[in-house]
Amino acid sequence: MAASEFTLIYRYFSALGRGEAVDLSVGDDCAILRLLPGERLATSVDTVVEGVHFPEGSFPEDIGFRAVSVAVSDLAAMGARPLGMTIALTLPEADEFWLNAFSQGVTQAVSAYDLPLVGGDTTRGALTITVQVLGALPLDQALLRSGASAGDAVYVSGTLGDAAGALAFLSGQWQPSVDHAEFLLQRFNRPTARLALGRQLLGRASAAIDISDGLLADAGHIAAASGVRINIDPDALPLSAAILTQEDSGQRLRWALGGGDDYELCFCLPMAEHAPAGCTLIGTVEEGEGVFTGLELDFSSGYQHF
Amino acid sequence: MAASEFTLIYRYFSALGRGEAVDLSVGDDCAILRLLPGERLATSVDTVVEGVHFPEGSFPEDIGFRAVSVAVSDLAAMGARPLGMTIALTLPEADEFWLNAFSQGVTQAVSAYDLPLVGGDTTRGALTITVQVLGALPLDQALLRSGASAGDAVYVSGTLGDAAGALAFLSGQWQPSVDHAEFLLQRFNRPTARLALGRQLLGRASAAIDISDGLLADAGHIAAASGVRINIDPDALPLSAAILTQEDSGQRLRWALGGGDDYELCFCLPMAEHAPAGCTLIGTVEEGEGVFTGLELDFSSGYQHF
Incomplete structure (x- = not known):
């Protein structure tokens, strides 16, 4: 230059x-x-x-x-x-x-x-x-992807699928209300890295990852690195008021499970640990492998990195 | 992906x-x-x-x-x-x-x-x-650009202008012999970062920089950061056998003074310090500012970052 x-x-x-x-x-x-x-x-x-x-x-x-x-x-x-x-x-x-x-x-x-x-x-x-x-x-602590074990609970911070909803709006596939559109764009354009939460989890969480590729994909990284199976309850996923105005429940789930770019944390806590404020229990860790939701998943986003 | x-x-x-x-x-x-x-x-x-x-x-x-x-x-x-x-x-x-x-x-x-x-x-x-x-x-040492002072000697490692010669060859402006072209391309494509020399200079050199923008520009960064004037003797610049086959002495100088991408080190040593092996004395540090060669410099490369 x-x-x-x-x-x-x-x-x-x-x-x-x-x-x-x-x-x-x-x-x-x-x-x-x-x-x-x-x-x-x-x-x-x-x-x-x-x-x-x-x-x-x-x-x-x-x-x-x-x-x-x-x-x-x-x-x-x-x-x-x-x-x-x-x-x-x-x-x-x-x-x-x-x-x-x-x-x-x-x-x-x-x-x-x-x-x-x-x-x-x-x-x-x-x-x-x-x-x-x-x-x-x-020197002796870090939140890795590899520490989850059977019996742990799985949490996420914030709400899921907002960035995917924003992209659906931007591409003209979905028209939420003006207020909700503004909220979603803010979530996409101004994601908040959960630094304080991460530091709070240090020494408490058994595993953690940030949700950049989508919950299924990122929980899949924890499952693979830890050698465990993760069960996710789709009804427990935290959704924003904006996403809840999408009437197609399948679309809501696709955004929440498959949409990336939310930059919330997904983490596993031993049962004895209390959940931090602003976080939602969404699943459990078992012996086995993979991520399961009990749904017939008809979308591929998030799977590509497995 | x-x-x-x-x-x-x-x-x-x-x-x-x-x-x-x-x-x-x-x-x-x-x-x-x-x-x-x-x-x-x-x-x-x-x-x-x-x-x-x-x-x-x-x-x-x-x-x-x-x-x-x-x-x-x-x-x-x-x-x-x-x-x-x-x-x-x-x-x-x-x-x-x-x-x-x-x-x-x-x-x-x-x-x-x-x-x-x-x-x-x-x-x-x-x-x-x-x-x-x-x-x-x-904790208490680093080779900065800002430590040179009047009385220091200025050195460079290796030879200068080889990468510029390679680019002249690649662009069809100059046709060295096959052996020399091969050497020059190697110098451009496979530069050697002078890690061992840098570590050897730690605690000895008063200032150092790597030559990425060209000697004049990079010596200029030292002069500016240290608040000194640097005099460079153009006849002292180390040139490879390949560059010496360029008969136009003005062109040789343009490459050696203005050509970047050599990734040699330029550094200043207090007079009491001995020069490391493979390095050439090319100038001196005085009070003042700027970089001077005694030449009427008719090229601008290297000057753009001043």
Whole structure:
């Protein structure tokens, strides 16, 4: 990129790099972060591509906030304390309006998650955003996918299927009321990574994952990693008021079980543990393998990653 | 991506995640890495885009090796000990031949740099590769750009302008001999990040940077960050036998001073320090600002980032 573009980006982002853990931020060959004694590093990377992970023409502010949230959600699912992140931004041209709005979305996420932006790279090409998150975990604890065992209860946070409902609305397949449409778009464009819940579950939950591919797929990852069977009660799935206005119950279930992008947590608790506030009991863990709902599932979404 | 594509990538990469520092590799929401007591984290991210950072039609094996080297070079420039990396790969389709060759290049880099691949993301879109590197530094040491002071000597490792010569050959602007062309292509496609040199300089060099934008630009970053003037002697620049076959001395200088992508280190040493093997004294640090060669510079490459 030309100097002016670098300058632009540097101007937008250089103020976001301050944080307790940050020894050195944007501006040298590497950023330097400090963990506390007794901690280790948790890291994850997520890419979002225009036209694949968000519709073309999305508001750049939403794109920025959402790209960060998607990545932070993986820290939440591990129970990690956020330290910092880097953003690799590939964009077709340095449009000052676009960069300004995008950086506002990123700034809101930096603030919402207390996660300084410590580095990045900007390149020219098709719009692609890769966010790398860095977090801290105690040396002896982490929320893995592999710890569930028979007798555990299965929970989810929030409500399910909202992002799928938003996409159905955006594609013209469904017309909810204006209020509900607004709520659903907010859920898709501004997902909240459940960082506080994840940290609360550390040392209590036997397994956890964030729901990015859809509940069936993601519960399937826990079942596979833990070597257990997960039974989900479809009648217990928490649905928002917006989704409940969809009269086709089969469609509601397809969204809640198969729709991704909600970024809620799905986790398993030993029976002795109490459910955290805002979470819903949706199933149980048994010996065996796979995820079962008792339904004849006539849709494939979520299955593709099994 | 569909299941088969994920399976492919998982097959190629899952064996690369083992390492001393790795508690948990690919397969959960985050990877987990362990630093030693008394260490802190150094991290950097670099994106390469087809048609921008490497020519379309490059061998996927070279693309993989080079993408990793470009990122690792930033760890080298900080003097960091490599811990692990993640790769976010966006590609238009899951071509088994391409993925196989790309993964071979990545595997060679994992082995060359002793840098396990601990996580990643794969998405569909225009070919874009983002590599995030994670390294360890002592709590009280790092090779920054900002420590140079008047009286220091300026060095570079290896030879300069080889990557620029390779690009001139690839674009048909220059026809070196077959042997020299092969050497230059190797230098462009298979750059060696100078990790060992960086670690050797830790605690000795007053400033360091890797040469990715071109010597003038990168020395300029040191000059700006350190608040000093850097004088470079153009007659002292180390040139390979291949570049020396270019008879136009102005062209040689343009490549050596303005060409990027060599991934050698440029660093400043207090006069009391001896030069490491394989490095060349090219200049001095004075009070002032900017980078000077005594030449009337008639080219702009390298200047764009000032």
